[in-house]
């Protein structure tokens with residue numbers, strides 16, 4: 001049996017996407033940020049500004065507020081995902097089965113270190129990452145040097161992604 005010679009745990013930097021378009025989106029995101037920071041095995045590293053964005057997908061729903069948070073975590077990716085899902089649930093998200101419908105809170109694992117993950121429950125890098133202005137712009141704000149595994153540099157990805165009505169909130 002081998003033991004680590006120090007008591008530190010391996011941490012990975014993960015980037016989390018946050019979105020809400022119901023029940024006070026700014027408060028939902030602020031609340032989620034606190035809940036994420038309070039998770040065992042998760043430390044906040046950075047938080048982007050909040051961005052206002054028209055809905056992608058069905059247009060008969062309110063505009064969204066989006067942000068991206070960077071964390072250092074010792075949680076494995078699926079444990080992190082499940083912890084985020086319980087926060088969504090605690091904040092009143094009801095999964096109706098409707099694809100791309102309005103939601104009180106959406107938390108996504110966008111990136112998990114430099115890993116590519118392809119599991120039924122979790123795809124990393126997140127599938128929409130390279131096409132979604134409401135993900136790429138806040139991500140760029142907190143990680144302008146980022147390399148997205150299998151996709152390229154964030155700066156190059158951003159250059160090919162129209163703003164699509166995205167506005168930074170003051």
Ligand code: ROI
Nearest residue numbers: 019053054055056057064100101
């Ligand atoms: N549109 C915007 N602008 N922001 C989101 O977070 C968001 N999330 C979604 C869908 C419904 C695809 N559209 C969105 O899941």
